[in-house]
Amino acid sequence: MTEYTPTEIMTIAAARALSNDDVCFVGIGAPSAACNLARLTHAPDITLIYESGTIDTKPNVLPLSIGDGELCETALVTVSVPEMFRYWLQGGRITVGFLGGAQIDRYANLNTTVVGDYAKPKVRLPGGGGAPEIATNCGEIFVTMPMSKRAFVDKLDFVTSLGHGSGPGSRAALGIATAGPTKVATDLCVIEPDPATRELTVVSLHPGVTREAIEAQCGWPLRFADGAGETPPPTETELKVLRGLQERTARAHGSDA
């Protein structure tokens, strides 16, 4: 079997969650790699939308920013940012939003705002950007982020975007009809909210990864689903396409100073 890195299987597991029929609001970084991998493998007709206003974009290299020229040049159409957030996101046209974060809790609420106190932060993170409204206006949310005790925390320092709040009924109580986070792809395993409790539960472990290794990187006692199996390993095609994308991207971003 071909060797692969934890980051590669994380990206591939995230990509597999997307389908050909999805209209996907793409965050920058790991989500962008996963979404474009899906487009270049099993979901060639997926519609990728970036918050810079680019609709149905087909970048040949991964953008470094949310608004690289590559996105506009390969898009079906580019709309203004107010139109993007009003007509397309708030208008309910997006089936999946793809988010990452600095911190996540057991109900898949996310923090990208501060570590420590808001008024006197230990670390000032970039903030929410599009995430607060992506999290509630997309049909469902996929999250991708590597596991660590600093990232998978018992309690968020700040709720930047809403997942399942404090458990069942939290979203409905706020008048939110969308599904919220349905899948979290990490470097060690795939996690989904339990249908009844909404608590994040491991549904598949990546090949060669033990329960203990996963538990050691999580800040709360992480649950495992009955019958949690093994994530199918990356295929040759998935790895080849992902690596080709990353190589083109490195070449494009390194040589234009």
Next chain:
Amino acid sequence: MSTFLSLCDAVAANLKDGDTVAMEGFTHLIPFAAAHEIIRQRKAHLTLVRMTPDLIYDQLIGMGAADKLVFSWGGNPGVGSLHRLRDAVEKGWPRPLAIEEHSHAAMANAYEAGAANLPFAVFRGYKGVDLTKVNPNIRSVTCPYTGEVLATVPAIRPDVTVIHAQRADRDGNVMVEGIVGVQKEAVLAAKRAIVTVEEVVDDFGRRSPNAVILPSWTVTAVSVVPGGAYPSYAHGYYKRANAFYKAWDAISRDRDTFRAWMSENVLEKAPEDFAAFTGRQAA
């Protein structure tokens, strides 16, 4: 009607200490040359408004030009932190910086409300999040028709909006192409608008009848500054300098390194020096 001015004169005549200034451009067409001129003229006590502060506000904040920042995502896209913004928020260097933080949807709606001459924007957002606890400007209204509770934020009405565009014609009309962001809304929401452009053309030629054009009478001053969006980009003219965005991480991390870079590359330079960046491969 807009007036063609040198960038130096456009900034001196239209931007005062203490002004609320929006310098927009969503990754694309960020008006760096104008920001550098503001720094050279030592403008101070500004309230800076921008969805993504980006390197442009990292530089203004690090040079002490701002008292307050209104924003919705304050990182170096795809790279990491804005170190000067972080230093100001975490350590108060070089001076304390008040922040008013929003989401992108809120800012985009607030610019649109400003352009529409409305007092506030209404949208479906900010549900279940902590920003509502730390930003008293985030409020709500009950829909008089359905009873739904919707989020509100005040309209953004800058004293001055500054943008960069590809072209102006001889009459001072301005055309923007590519990722158009919130530039049209930001200009129409402002009392005064300064636009830097890559070039002046006799006329805009063949174009879509729906092109984004700001008529001359919506713009206060136009300055011709080729390369003025570098290290961001001008669609059709030059590409985003992604390698420089990565290099900024090391330049900005340390206070002395930052100051030395700003001295050499901003304080001792002039708007026409941006022309050197136009030779880059067309975007």
